[in-house]
Amino acid sequence: MPANEATAPVSSGAPAPATGAAPTPAIEATGLTKSHGTQHVLKGVDLTVPDGSVFALLGPNGAGKTTAVRVLATLTAPDAGTARVAGHDLRTARSEVRAAISLTGQFAALDERQTGAENLRMMARLGGLRRPAARRRADGLLDQFGLSDAANRLVATYSGGMRRRLDLAAGLVGSPSLLFLDEPTTGLDPRSRRTLWDAVRALSATGTTILLTTQYLEEADQLADRIAVLDSGRVIAEGTPAALKSRVADHRLDLTLATPAAYAALAPRAVHHSPETLTLGLPTDGTAPHIRALLDTLDPTRTTVTSFTVHTATLDDVFLALTSASPVPEPTHVP
């Protein structure tokens, strides 16, 4: 920890009011660290996940998302830091935490050589239900996730989307109040992804708190009430999707310029530079008036811009905006 050089009191507002009717957060983590050997995966993660919310942990591969989830789900012990999960201390009340949570990991935790119904009945039995109750619970979940027709087929014959849904259902057998979803839609086709999103929304509507990890801004945007951006083991930004996106702009307008001279002239205004293709990216809200106005301002003579495309902001854009303290260096060449 660096010494606190500036001793001025933190002036970020009045001291927090005494905890009145505010409900306990589902997750309250402070300073979580975790290393695998010399690799520091988590470097002091603070998280507060409000009860009943959908919270997205957004970050690229290797940011520490899975490790953060495994730590919070009691599967990996943190090296340092404290956390209360579902109202219980992560270290001292592991069993109580486990009773309240469920984790659906990146890789389907299912038996290929059992049917969908057998997998769910098994999880229900392991969760402590007696045989008839387990059967009812499994049937109910199969129905809820649109898998009744496939109930008696081996999971080996399921499509990727069906597996994810069954996996999610298996995580819900014990009616957890807090659900961890680690990259729930990675590798799914767009339609299966939408189906899974619907399932997550339906769950959230019943009051279940959901912490999900994703590498897609769009997914976090679609599902989450709050987003924390994780990069190299640290939370580098946290807020509502709208607040985060306002820091990076929704969309990007990519212009291909006619000449290197035109490129050089406009480069200072761009957030994205690709000198090889004479392409520049500029932030925009994506509306027609704004794009039209931008084009008119940048190219009043209508000669320097040869073509343009509009993208929704990608995770890359968010990261660039959030991680690059200094602006992107200007291209210096241009003959």
Place this chain on the structure above:
Amino acid sequence: MSPDTTLTLTARSIRLSRRNGEALLTALILPVLLMLLFVHFFGGAINTGTDYVTYVTPGVLVLCAGFGAASTATTVSEDMKSGLIDRFRSLDIGPTPILTGHVAASVLRNTLSTALVLTLAVAIGFRPSPTPLGVLAATALLLAYLLALSWLSAAVGLLTRTPEAAGGYAFFISFLPYPSSAFVPTRTMPSWLHPFADHQPVTPLIESLRALLLGQDAGTAPWVALAWCAGILAVAAGAAGALFRWRTG
């Protein structure tokens, strides 16, 4: 841990073995082939003073039990690679019921294949004449051996990172019957091998089975065999629990 959990996980392992067609086929065909191989191909050239089928049947029983139990290493290793173990752990289920499920399924699987080997042996000329107590004692010894070896294989499955490697290491375990009195009397082996061949765990087991199945006096061999099994079981089960915690820590 509730007995329900262990039962549920045992039922799971049995169901999975039943549906693993290839493994099941190997588990049933291999013993049959080994039996025919030893009796009909090697048997003619080996002089043990009795009908070779009579001499070798206990050995093939033990060899097949070893092969079968070794497959536990692969099933455990496969399980550790899947996300299922994490889900079980998040249900607060520890290593004991998970591994017990695998071992119980292994013991059941191999009891069946052992019965098959015995039936085949009788069909090709093995004539056991045990006392009723001898049948019980032989069955108990075989079960103890299966149990000990299945736990040992489970530990091997936890130690290795891939199912393929697990199968490879476990194969060595099933090799133990060769340098024993299973297929040829130890006195025909090179003298430097005698100390090992005479005192390794499989020899007293085979001598016991031979004597018990043929209605002869087994002496202290059954107790020595049982002590070996108990020892292996204790060490393997302890190691498996520790390895599980190490793998998932």
